[in-house]
Amino acid sequence: MKRKTYLLFIFLFLFTVDVFTQEKLSLITENKKVKNILLFIGDGMGLSQIAATHIKTSGAEGILHMECMPITGLLYNYSATSLITDSAAAATALATGYRTDNGIISMSPDGKVLYTILEAARDNNFSTGIVVTCSITNATPACFACHVMKRNKDTEIAEQYLKSKANVLLGGGRQYFLPKSSPGSKRDDERDLISEAKKAGYSFVKTKEELINIKTNYLLGLFEMDLLPINPEPTLAQMTQKAIDILSQNEKGFFLMVEGSQIDIWAHAHNIDNVIQQTVLFDEAVKVGLDFAIKNKQTLVIILADHETGGMGILGGNLNGENMQIEWLSSSHTAIPVVLFAFGPMAEKFTGVNHHTYIPKTIAEILGIKNFPRPLREKIWMRSEKE
Numbered sequence: 001m002k003r004k005t006y007l008l009f010i011f012l013f014l015f016t017v018d019v020f021t022q023e024k025l026s027l028i029t030e031n032k033k034v035k036n037i038l039l040f041i042g043d044g045m046g047l048s049q050i051a052a053t054h055i056k057t058s059g060a061e062g063i064l065h066m067e068c069m070p071i072t073g074l075l076y077n078y079s080a081t082s083l084i085t086d087s088a089a090a091a092t093a094l095a096t097g098y099r100t101d102n103g104i105i106s107m108s109p110d111g112k113v114l115y116t117i118l119e120a121a122r123d124n125n126f127s128t129g130i131v132v133t134c135s136i137t138n139a140t141p142a143c144f145a146c147h148v149m150k151r152n153k154d155t156e157i158a159e160q161y162l163k164s165k166a167n168v169l170l171g172g173g174r175q176y177f178l179p180k181s182s183p184g185s186k187r188d189d190e191r192d193l194i195s196e197a198k199k200a201g202y203s204f205v206k207t208k209e210e211l212i213n214i215k216t217n218y219l220l221g222l223f224e225m226d227l228l229p230i231n232p233e234p235t236l237a238q239m240t241q242k243a244i245d246i247l248s249q250n251e252k253g254f255f256l257m258v259e260g261s262q263i264d265i266w267a268h269a270h271n272i273d274n275v276i277q278q279t280v281l282f283d284e285a286v287k288v289g290l291d292f293a294i295k296n297k298q299t300l301v302i303i304l305a306d307h308e309t310g311g312m313g314i315l316g317g318n319l320n321g322e323n324m325q326i327e328w329l330s331s332s333h334t335a336i337p338v339v340l341f342a343f344g345p346m347a348e349k350f351t352g353v354n355h356h357t358y359i360p361k362t363i364a365e366i367l368g369i370k371n372f373p374r375p376l377r378e379k380i381w382m383r384s385e386k387e
């Protein structure tokens with residue numbers, strides 16, 4: 001064998017090993033101090049969505065980054081009145097520790113404002129952030145920093161974000177921040193929320209290049225008028241990296257929520273190729289989080305879903321991922337419990353079978369946040385109340 005060919009074979013062998021055997025992470029038992037929380041949410045990412053992505057991208061023997069984590073658990077996700085949750089009720093449970101009705105953003109069915117884990121972390125001097133590939137006014141991100149009785153109040157949610165004082169807000173939805181007279185605006189008034197954010201101390205970016213080059217403590221990034229495209233620029237991984245860079249400047253620690261927002265969309269549409277593509281993008285963001293946590297040693301990484309979408313089943317196919325047969329039971333969400341993965345100090349607290357409401361309560365306990373969960377106050381002034 002010629003030397004060059006020989007070297008090529010070694011290279012191919014090493015490359016293959018790297019792709020097919022990601023390192024399984026072990027439990028961190030020696031260090032119990034958690035400074036940072038990375039909460040990853042795959043919207044609509046049920047077990048079949050994860051399994052199909054794993055099988056399709058690296059064969060049945062392969063493994064995703066999220067699957068390298070040492071702790072797994074199961075989460076029921078029913079809302080206050082329905083076995084089938086929507087993203088609003090699910091994210092309310094994940095953010096506040098309370099179940100509410102479908103469609104409500106971090107308020108109780110009778111109108112009490114529910115304190116979110118992001119707000120509690122902020123009030124305890126942690127830095128906080130939200131990173132998504134949908135409009136930042138959509139249900140999952142909104143539930144961490146905003147409070148409205150109807151999830152479609154996008155313009156009001158945009159206004160509330162400015163008061164949230166979250167250090168990092170990255171995603172789409174610029175149309176809800178621009179004044180009515182600005183092309184493409186979805187606002188019904190002349191408020192320019194981007195200018196207001198700048199006055200309040202935020203740096204604003206709207207391209208990948210601006211994102212990568214910015215140095216700041218408060219960052220608002222709105223990269224599209226509505227949701228990000230299927231191949232987003234910046235990627236979820238790039239946004240996650242920037243968020244961690246900014247938030248980790250705080251010695252006290254941080255709370256960051258990252259959502260792979262579009263797995264759900266393509267599961268509703270029964271488009272398995274796009275479900276897999278979106279789950280891969282989500283898993284690449286998870287890798288960024290895991291790389292940070294492995295080095296940092298005081299970071300707890302939790303990955304979960306708000307609900308399963310589509311009642312997806314894998315009914316056949318080859319071990320190498322070819323000819324996978326997929327069937328769907330529903331065009332909506334299902335009541336199937338979702339899987340949770342955890343890595344880092346205190347990860348073992350998330351093992352077993354729980355409800356979504358367990359997640360923020362346990363995060364609060366781990367971060368030493370007292371008086372959580374609780375209603376923030378009985379009533380909040382809301383623009384939507386006038387309607």
Ligand SMILES: [Zn+2]
Pocket residue numbers: 044087264265268309333
């Ligand atoms: Zn959905």
